[in-house]
Amino acid sequence: MWTKQLSFIKPRKSLQDEPEKIEVESESSVKSLPAKHSPPRELTQTGELLLNAFEFAPICTMILTATGDILKANRAFYNTFGYWESNLPDLKFEELVQINDLEIVNEKITQLLTGKETVSTIDMRFRHKQGHLLWTTWAASSNTSGLTNSKHLIFQLQSVAHRKRAEQRIIPSTMHDQLNGLPDRVSLMERLEVAFKISKKQPTKQLAVLYLNYERYELLHSDGANEELNDNLALKISERLESALRSGDTVARLNGDEFAILLENFEDDKELPQIIERLQKQMLQPVPLEDQDIFINLCIGAALWTPDYERPELLLRNANTAFHQAKRMGRGHSEIFNSETHKRASFLQQLENDLKQALERNEFCLYFQPIINLEDSRLSGLEALIRWQHPKLGQISPMEFISIAEEIGLISSIGMWVLRESCRYLNEWHTNHENSAKVWISVNVSGKQLVDVDFPNQVSQVLDESGIAPESLKLEITESSAIKNMDSAENILSQLNQLGVHLSVDDFGTGYSSLSNVHRLPVNSLKIDRSFLMNTQESEENWEIIKTIMNMAQSLGLEVIAEGVETSTQVVRLLTLGCKLGQGYYFAQPLEVAAIDHLFTELQNNSESQTSN
Ligand code: C2E
Numbered sequence: 137m138w139t140k141q142l143s144f145i146k147p148r149k150s151l152q153d154e155p156e157k158i159e160v161e162s163e164s165s166v167k168s169l170p171a172k173h174s175p176p177r178e179l180t181q182t183g184e185l186l187l188n189a190f191e192f193a194p195i196c197t198m199i200l201t202a203t204g205d206i207l208k209a210n211r212a213f214y215n216t217f218g219y220w221e222s223n224l225p226d227l228k229f230e231e232l233v234q235i236n237d238l239e240i241v242n243e244k245i246t247q248l249l250t251g252k253e254t255v256s257t258i259d260m261r262f263r264h265k266q267g268h269l270l271w272t273t274w275a276a277s278s279n280t281s282g283l284t285n286s287k288h289l290i291f292q293l294q295s296v297a298h299r300k301r302a303e304q305r306i307i308p309s310t311m312h313d314q315l316n317g318l319p320d321r322v323s324l325m326e327r328l329e330v331a332f333k334i335s336k337k338q339p340t341k342q343l344a345v346l347y348l349n350y351e352r353y354e355l356l357h358s359d360g361a362n363e364e365l366n367d368n369l370a371l372k373i374s375e376r377l378e379s380a381l382r383s384g385d386t387v388a389r390l391n392g393d394e395f396a397i398l399l400e401n402f403e404d405d406k407e408l409p410q411i412i413e414r415l416q417k418q419m420l421q422p423v424p425l426e427d428q429d430i431f432i433n434l435c436i437g438a439a440l441w442t443p444d445y446e447r448p449e450l451l452l453r454n455a456n457t458a459f460h461q462a463k464r465m466g467r468g469h470s471e472i473f474n475s476e477t478h479k480r481a482s483f484l485q486q487l488e489n490d491l492k493q494a495l496e497r498n499e500f501c502l503y504f505q506p507i508i509n510l511e512d513s514r515l516s517g518l519e520a521l522i523r524w525q526h527p528k529l530g531q532i533s534p535m536e537f538i539s540i541a542e543e544i545g546l547i548s549s550i551g552m553w554v555l556r557e558s559c560r561y562l563n564e565w566h567t568n569h570e571n572s573a574k575v576w577i578s579v580n581v582s583g584k585q586l587v588d589v590d591f592p593n594q595v596s597q598v599l600d601e602s603g604i605a606p607e608s609l610k611l612e613i614t615e616s617s618a619i620k621n622m623d624s625a626e627n628i629l630s631q632l633n634q635l636g637v638h639l640s641v642d643d644f645g646t647g648y649s650s651l652s653n654v655h656r657l658p659v660n661s662l663k664i665d666r667s668f669l670m671n672t673q674e675s676e677e678n679w680e681i682i683k684t685i686m687n688m689a690q691s692l693g694l695e696v697i698a699e700g701v702e703t704s705t706q707v708v709r710l711l712t713l714g715c716k717l718g719q720g721y722y723f724a725q726p727l728e729v730a731a732i733d734h735l736f737t738e739l740q741n742n743s744e745s746q747t748s749n
C-alpha cells in the first residue's frame with residue numbers, strides 16, 4: 137500500500153546544492169546515455185525555460201516517486217507551506233497530510249498508479265510547517281519516465297482561497313461563497329466518495345453525513361439584507377461547528393445558511409447522537425456580532441453509513457431527508473435517518489403531491505373554536521382552524537400540512553381561501569344571528585404571507601367583498617415568524633393596522649423574543665401559547681411565566697388571550713392574574729360550521745328565556 141511507504145522517505149542530498157537536477161530518479165540513466173555531443177543550444181534553452189517554469193509557477197508543485205519520496209518542490213510550495221529547500225531531504229510526505237486523510241490520499245494515489253485515473257483532484261487539508269492546516273485543491277497525475285521506466289507523481293496544490301478569489305472574478309457575487317477556505321458541495325462530494333470507498337472496504341470505519349441549517353433570531357434590529365453580516369455570521373458558526381468536531385471531520389458550506397458535515401473514521405454508532413448534541417450545545421450561547429447578540433438554532437439531519445448503501449450521494453440525500461423531518465418538528469430539532477424516516481418522507485411526499493390539488497378539489501374545510509370572555513362566559517370570538525378532508529387518509533391536521541404548504545409555496549393561496557371563507561361565514565352569522573354582532577373572527581396568517589407586499593391589498597379586498605367591519609377581523613401571526621421577518625412584518629402589519637384590522641401575536645412565549653420586541657410591532661393582543669396551560673397542573677414555573685407575560689402586556693396596553701384552557705381551576709387563576717379571554721377544550725373544541733350555527737341559536741334561545749323569566 138502506498139501509505140505504508142509514505143513514512144519511508146530516504147534522506148537525500150539537498151537539492152539546493154544541485155539546482156539543475158530536476159528528476160533525481162533519472163540521474164543514473166542520464167549518466168549511462170552515450171554523451172558523445174553536448175546538447176544543442178536550443179535544447180539547453182528549452183531545459184532552462186522548463187526548469188524556470190517549474191520553479192516560478194504560481195502553483196505549489198511537487199514531484200514524488202511512486203514510493204512517496206519528494207524529489208522536487210518549487211518556490212510556491214516552500215512559500216505556502218513554510219519550508220526551505222534544505223528541509224526537503226528530511227521532509228516526509230505524510231508530514232504534510234492530515235492523519236485522517238492518509239487513507240484518502242492512498243486511495244487516490246493507488247488509482248493513479250494503477251491507471252484507473254489519469255488525473256486526480258480533491259480538496260484536502262495540508263499541514264503548514266507551523267502545524268496549522270491549509271485547505272488546498274489538490275491535482276495529481278502520474279507519468280512514466282521513458283528513460284528509467286519508473287513512475288512519478290506530479291502534485292499541484294492550490295490554496296482554496298486563491299480559487300475562491302478567481303471564482304469571484306468570474307461568477308456574479310450572489311453565487312459565490314464569501315467564506316473563503318471552507319469546502320463547498322463539490323469538494324464535500326469528492327471527499328465523501330473516497331471515504332465511502334474506504335468504509336466499503338473496511339466496514340469498521342464508520343462514516344456519517346450531517347445536513348444542517350441555522351436560523352437566526354436577534355433581540356434587536358434584524359437586517360436581512362446585510363450580506364456581509366450574514367457571511368460573518370456563517371463564518372463564526374462554521375468555526376463553532378468545527379470546534380465541536382475532530383480535526384479530521386469536514387465542514388462544508390453548501391449555500392447561504394446550509395452546511396454539511398462529513399464525519400469519518402469513528403468506530404461506534406453511538407457516537408453520532410453525542411456529536412449532534414455537542415453541535416447543538418455549541419449554539420446555546422448567542423453569537424456576538426457587530427454589537428448584537430444573535431441567537432442561533434440548528435436543525436440537523438444525519439445519515440449513518442451502513443454496508444447496504446450503494447452510492448455515496450444516497451447518504452447525503454438521506455441526511456437531507458432527515459434534515460427536512462427535523463425542520464418540520466420545529467426549531468432546534470435533529471433527526472437521524474432510519475427506516476421510519478424513510479416511510480415518513482414517502483408519506484409527506486404523497487401529502488405534498490395531493491396538497492397541490494386539494495384547493496381546486498374543495499378538500500379543505502374550516503372549523504371554528506370559540507374564544508370566551510372569562511368574566512361573563514360570553515362568546516367573544518371564533519378562531520378559524522383549517523382541516524383537510526383527504527379522500528383516502530381522512531381528516532388531516534394543519535400541524536401536518538401547513539409547513540408543507542409553506543415549503544412548496546401554496547400557503548398564500550390556501551391562506552387567502554381561509555380568509556375569504558372566514559369573513560364570508562362571519563358575515564352570514566352577523567346577518568342571521570342578532571347575538572353575534574360583537575363576535576369577531578380570528579384568522580391565522582403564515583410568516584410567508586407576512587413577506588408578501590400585496591397581502592394588505594388582498595385583505596382590504598376580502599373585507600370589501602365580505603362586507604364585515606375591519607375591527608371584526610383579527611389576524612394571528614406567530615411570534616417567531618414576526619421576529620424572523622421583523623422589517624417586512626413591521627411594514628406589512630402597520631398597513632394592516634391602518635385598515636383597522638386587529639392584530640394578535642399567536643403562540644406567545646415560545647420564541648426568543650421579548651415583549652419589548654413585540655412592542656415595536658403594531659399589535660393589539662397576545663395569545664399565550666397553549667403549552668403553558670396544558671402543563672400547568674404540574675408546573676408552578678409556567679404560572680410564573682404567565683404572570684410575567686400578564687404584567688408586561690398590561691403595561692404595554694395589550695389584550696391577552698389564554699390558549700389551551702382545559703379546567704375550571706385554570707379559569708379562576710387566569711382571572712386573578714387579570715386575563716380576561718380564554719380559548720380551550722374546557723369551553724369547546726373547534727366546531728363545524730353547522731355546530732356554530734346551532735350554538736348561536738341556542739345562545740339566542742337561552743337569553744330569550746332568561747329575559748322572559
Ligand atoms: P393555533 O393557531 O395556536 O391554534 C390553536 C390550536 O390549539 C388548534 O389546533 C386547537 O385545536 C388547539 N387547541 C385549542 N384548545 C386546546 C386545548 O384546550 N388543549 C389543546 N391541547 N389544544 C387546544 P389545530 O386546529 O390543530 O391547529 C394547529 C395550528 O395549525 C394552529 O395553532 C395554527 O398555527 C395552524 N393553523 C390552523 N389553521 C391555520 C390556517 O388557516 N392558516 C395557518 N397559517 N395556520 C393554521
Ligand code: MG
Pocket residue numbers: 519580612642
Ligand atoms: Mg392561532
Ligand code: MG
Pocket residue numbers: 642643663665666699
Ligand atoms: Mg396558538
